[in-house]
Amino acid sequence: MLFVRRAAIHSACRSPVVRTLSHRYTGIKALSFRAPQEPVVIGEEVDVECTAVAFGGRGVCKFPGGFVILCERAVPGEKVHARITAIKKGGRYAEAVKIQRLRPTPYHVNAPCPHFDRCGGCTWLDVAYDQQLAFKRDQVVDVMTRIARINDADRIVNAISPSQQRLRYRNKMEFAFAQVGDNSSGRPAFGLRPAGDHTGLVEVFTSGCVLQQVVADKVLARCAAHLHAMADVSALLPVFNRRTGCGVLRSLTLRTAPLAGRCSGETAVMVIIAAALDRQGKETKKAFAALAADLATIDCVQSVVHERVGDNNENQITVLHGPATISITLRGVVFALSVKSFFQTNTKQAEILVESVEEACALTGENTETILDLFCGVGTFGLCLASKARHVYGCEIVPEAVEDAKRNAVANRIENATFWQADLAQLSESMLCADSKSMSKSIVFGKDVVRPDVVIVDPARSGMDVTLVAILRSLGIPRIVYVSCNPATQARDVALLCDVSDNTQSGDLLAKYRLISCIPVDLFPHTPHVENIVVLERVPSTRGYEVYS
Numbered sequence: 001m002l003f004v005r006r007a008a009i010h011s012a013c014r015s016p017v018v019r020t021l022s023h024r025y026t027g028i029k030a031l032s033f034r035a036p037q038e039p040v041v042i043g044e045e046v047d048v049e050c051t052a053v054a055f056g057g058r059g060v061c062k063f064p065g066g067f068v069i070l071c072e073r074a075v076p077g078e079k080v081h082a083r084i085t086a087i088k089k090g091g092r093y094a095e096a097v098k099i100q101r102l103r104p105t106p107y108h109v110n111a112p113c114p115h116f117d118r119c120g121g122c123t124w125l126d127v128a129y130d131q132q133l134a135f136k137r138d139q140v141v142d143v144m145t146r147i148a149r150i151n152d153a154d155r156i157v158n159a160i161s162p163s164q165q166r167l168r169y170r171n172k173m174e175f176a177f178a179q180v181g182d183n184s185s186g187r188p189a190f191g192l193r194p195a196g197d198h199t200g201l202v203e204v205f206t207s208g209c210v211l212q213q214v215v216a217d218k219v220l221a222r223c224a225a226h227l228h229a230m231a232d233v234s235a236l237l238p239v240f241n242r243r244t245g246c247g248v249l250r251s252l253t254l255r256t257a258p259l260a261g262r263c264s265g266e267t268a269v270m271v272i273i274a275a276a277l278d279r280q281g282k283e284t285k286k287a288f289a290a291l292a293a294d295l296a297t298i299d300c301v302q303s304v305v306h307e308r309v310g311d312n313n314e315n316q317i318t319v320l321h322g323p324a325t326i327s328i329t330l331r332g333v334v335f336a337l338s339v340k341s342f343f344q345t346n347t348k349q350a351e352i353l354v355e356s357v358e359e360a361c362a363l364t365g366e367n368t369e370t371i372l373d374l375f376c377g378v379g380t381f382g383l384c385l386a387s388k389a390r391h392v393y394g395c396e397i398v399p400e401a402v403e404d405a406k407r408n409a410v411a412n413r414i415e416n417a418t419f420w421q422a423d424l425a426q427l428s429e430s431m432l433c434a435d436s437k438s439m440s441k442s443i444v445f446g447k448d449v450v451r452p453d454v455v456i457v458d459p460a461r462s463g464m465d466v467t468l469v470a471i472l473r474s475l476g477i478p479r480i481v482y483v484s485c486n487p488a489t490q491a492r493d494v495a496l497l498c499d500v501s502d503n504t505q506s507g508d509l510l511a512k513y514r515l516i517s518c519i520p521v522d523l524f525p526h527t528p529h530v531e532n533i534v535v536l537e538r539v540p541s542t543r544g545y546e547v548y549s
């Protein structure tokens with residue numbers, strides 16, 4: 001028996017039809033099933049058993065007849081009491097939230113956090129870590145089989161590298177502000193969003209968050225105490241309302257980094273408060289300044305920054321206290337990070353990621369290769385590999401990150417690295433140009449500069465733009481090392497890079513690739529997220545990429 005209905009709501013089964021969920025690129029596991037006309041309604045509560053994990057981490061639960069319910073935080077082997085929250089794709093499947101565990105999964109462990117039952121920060125904190133790793137690897141094999149159409153994905157996908165730290169591994173956490181209390185003038189509070197709820201709040205300041213550093217918990221506690229102690233806090237520092245555009249406090253972000261030198265063993269914190277102050281009066285500005293000043297007095301706090309959210313949603317940074325950057329060392333390279341720059345959130349595991357990327361690049365070690373580092377952020381991969389390369393070129397959209405990358409190259413005495421700013425989703429020409437004010441002329445890869453030997457790409461979750469994929473294929477770079485935190489879009493791009501179906505003349509001019517290995521790395525314990533490195537090798541051809549040699 002797979003399910004028991006609690007509410008007696010039943011839509012009669014019409015003639016069943018076979019439907020297929022074909023979310024080729026959305027990342028939801030493809031499931032063929034026979035679905036009666038929506039056998040559940042929104043709000044209905046059902047008891048269901050979870051049989052698999054869908055891509056993204058929700059549990060796949062099935063009704064007899066095959067109707068699928070994707071349930072937040074249900075784990076295979078578990079039986080749950082769940083509430084239906086949405087009917088999707090015209091009744092093809094439903095979404096649900098777990099209300100109660102009726103029977104635990106065999107992989108159950110006690111979650112070391114009092115907020116776990118409500119908080120959406122972790123999904124699998126109550127699942128044995130080895131099993132989390134197995135779920136993640138299965139997801140990579142699944143998308144590489146289904147979306148990239150790799151026949152022997154199970155052989156090609158390596159064992160996942162486990163995280164060296166399972167708790168307190170994050171160097172950055174963002175907490176949302178929300179209003180709590182019964183009436184419209186409730187007090188401002190901050191915390192993490194509950195699972196499956198984008199407006200609710202789980203206040204975590206009392207015991208802190210087990211994913212962040214202990215010193216960051218101290219900052220949360222002080223911030224909560226300050227807001228509690230403030231007279232008239234709801235009027236002076238109301239929570240920003242996205243719908244009306246009114247209010248002040250939006251989010252509190254804590255970035256942490258180990259201190260070096262005399263303070264070795266200690267951790268520094270950068271506090272970033274996003275707040276809309278432009279149209280506020282003197283009293284509000286004073287109250288905000290008092291909050292910032294109080295946080296600045298905490299011994300571990302190195303900087304306090306105001307991320308100003310203007311009317312046009314343009315964010316501007318004002319450093320209220322301390323330096324504008326925080327520094328993290330990775331493989332001997334010191335990265336100074338400004339507020340808007342991306343950095344891998346699990347520092348220890350980022351070392352493993354860089355090491356795996358280096359192996360995947362298969363450099364000779366004789367400084368002969370040119371590396372192109374696309375979506376380079378502050379130059380994480382390029383600067384770590386520069387000592388083994390002839391030259392590194394890095395491209396990134398965020399100007400502050402590009403400036404950080406350039407400054408980091410100078411500060412680390414790396415002379416064979418060039419960074420430029422560009423939007424890699426807006427390339428209109430069939431070529432990749434490095435064009436920067438600091439360069440005397442623009443560079444066209446494959447023409448002014450030799451064709452790179454290796455390209456490392458590490459895009460955001462949406463993956464690469466099709467034009468960029470076509471440019472990479474036209475350049476015919478011998479090796480592509482593709483790093484991604486979304487293996488579903490990565491698999492889509494792999495399918496395009498390995499496309500052998502294009503027999504047109506222009507298709508003949510494009511290099512084709514073969515997937516040679518997949519290296520998943522766990523950077524995000526207790527969540528369904530997985531970082532995946534894919535290594536692609538150019539397939540030898542008589543035409544095509546040679547035109548740029």
Ligand SMILES: C[S@@+](CC[C@H](N)C(=O)[O-])C[C@H]1O[C@@H](n2cnc3c(N)ncnc32)[C@H](O)[C@@H]1O
Pocket residue numbers: 342343344375376377378379380381395396397398401422423424425426458459460
């Ligand atoms: C996953 S991060 C990787 C950064 C870097 N490789 C690292 O490991 O630290 C993706 C980066 O791509 C950048 N990015 C996003 N969209 C972009 C675009 N359209 N063009 C260029 N860079 C982009 C982001 O700003 C971010 O720094």
